[in-house]
Amino acid sequence: MSLVNGFSKLSKAEKVHWIVETYFNGNSEITNLLTSYYNSDQALQKLHDEFIENTITNFYLPFGVAPNFIINDKVYTIPMVIEESSVVAAASNAAKFWSKRGGFKATVLSTEKIGNVHFLFSGSKQKLEQFIKDIQSKFYENTKHITKNMEKRGGGILAIELVDKTSELKDYYQLHATFDTKDSMGANFINSCLEEFANVLRAEAAVYANFTETEKNLQVIMSILSNYVPNCLVRVEVSCAVEDLKSKEIKDPQYFAEKFVQAVRIAEIETYRAVTHNKGIMNGVDAVVLATGNDFRAIEAGVHAFAAKDGKYSSLSHAEINDGIFHFWMDLPLALGTVGGLTTLHPMVKFALELLEKPSANELMEIIAVAGLAQNFAAVKSLTTTGIQQGHMKMHLMNILNQFNATDEERVKVVNYFDTQTVTHSAVVEFIESLRK
Secondary structure, three states, rough: OOOOOOOOHHHHHHHHHHHHHHHOOOHHHHHHHHHHHHOOOOHHHHHHHHOOOOOOOOOOOOOEEEEEEEEOOOOEEEEEEEOOOOHHHHHHHHHHHHHHHHOOEEEEEEEEEEEEEEEOOOHHHHHHHHHHHHHHHHHHHHHHHHHHHHHHOOOOOEEEEEEEOOOOOEEEEEEEEEOOOOOOOHHHHHHHHHHHHHHHEEEEEEOOOOOHHHHHEEEEEEEEOOOOOOEEEEEEEEEEEHHHHHHOOOOOOHHHHHHHHHHHHHHHHHHHHHHHHHHHHHHHHHHHHHHOOOHHHHHHHHHHHOOOOOOOOOEEEEEEEOOEEEEEEEEEEEOOOOOOOOOOOHHHHHHHHHHHHOHHHHHHHHHHHHHHHHHHHHHHHHOOOOOOHHHHHHHHHHHHHHHOOHHHHHHHHHHHOOOOOOOOHHHHHHHHHHHHH
16 A cells, blocks of 8 residues: 555545545445445535545434423423434433423533633743733733624623643643633634633733743643533433332332432442443433534543543432432533534534524533433433343344345344344344244
8 A cells, every 4th residue: 555645635536536446446336335325415415525624425324313301391302313222212211201200300500611721931920920910901802803793692701810730730821711602612712712812921921021031931832622611511300209210110119219329329439330321321412412513522521521520430420319209410511502513504403403493502401411311311220120231132133134134024023033032143143044044
């Protein structure tokens, strides 16, 4: 294999041709595979091509919906984009379960977002503190052209403060800035403000009369928003009398509630369990984040940092029984947007937001956190009753059948057989082979 020059300047057809020739010996079936995923609407395909660089085709994920969610007494059908079997079904089951028990309650606790200018300063801390006070107004003045529209919507810069990190890294300080970006996720807005803060910092330090020549040589390392947003927080919860938990799967509600609480407490103190426990929460969260055109990588990074905020990675959700009431809740940091980015470009993102009745960013925080708590409830409920594999593997059965190109007749026989049998990959394969003998 040889390196390729100017790949980004090739047309999409030329990129595909190079890949097929270089890695697949010119196999026309690969070309057909890639082109078969093109959208027949050329304008729509062009839109997709321009989302990222070096596009060669589209990659599809299933778009499902989970109906019957009651959130703050309003009914929602929640869009979910995910490839994992049983996630949408589990969320739907949890939604139905709690729709008969008062639904989900959600409250946005705060919406503060964070960015930092990271810089090195070798000199007097006292003089630096006075310097930041003296130039504080210039941070706001020099970003007026950036913040004007955001301020009209009620957002903008909330505060700018100096943070001393020299005990951890020699000469290291931060400008720690907080923002409210209203219905936009605000990454571009925050980064633009931070870069202007950095310009002010450098320019003003160079001429500050109270600094020595060494102190005037303040060095900005970088300016960037943080995806850790512990003060952009939503709380979601469900509760009901313990006896009201009784259902088809829950014959003894007191026993179930106590076992459920213990399962959550294990996740609170055991990191090995907490990681998988929280992954289940993110199954629900990420699926809605993707459907609504938000950044699931940023959400994942911030959420997992939040799970370790007390010095040990722990469960995001919590449960208790108090005076006969079962209570299950979670606080989740979510920096989301309902305007800007893909929300106005991607047709399916626009559809998803319309399906949710055009929520504000705060409402979307509530909806997404509820999807996470619902998924977590369904998973822990399965783990403490029938076991996780029973439902999951039955959903996975279709994937196994597709792997073996099962006919319609074979599918009917396999599904009927495994209606009363434990589904495992080997058992399904063995049964299919027996049908084909």
